Amino acid sequence: MDEVGTPFCITVDTQTLQDETVTIRNRDSMEQVRISINGLLNFLLEKLR
Structure with a gap:
């Protein structure tokens, strides 16, 4: 579990540069x-409602 309580981790990687995901x-x-x-x-917004 994340110590800060952050519900989601968002990863930006080399694939992000290729396909903007x-x-x-x-x-x-x-x-x-x-x-x-x-x-x-x-x-x-949908997930945090």
Whole structure:
């Protein structure tokens, strides 16, 4: 578990530069998804409701 309590980790990597996507990992379930940078805000708003 994250000591700060951050619910998601967002990873920017070399693939981000190629296809403008990021990996988001859920702190609790460890589930990872790859999404478009443009969809990041909506994804987080939906998950944090």
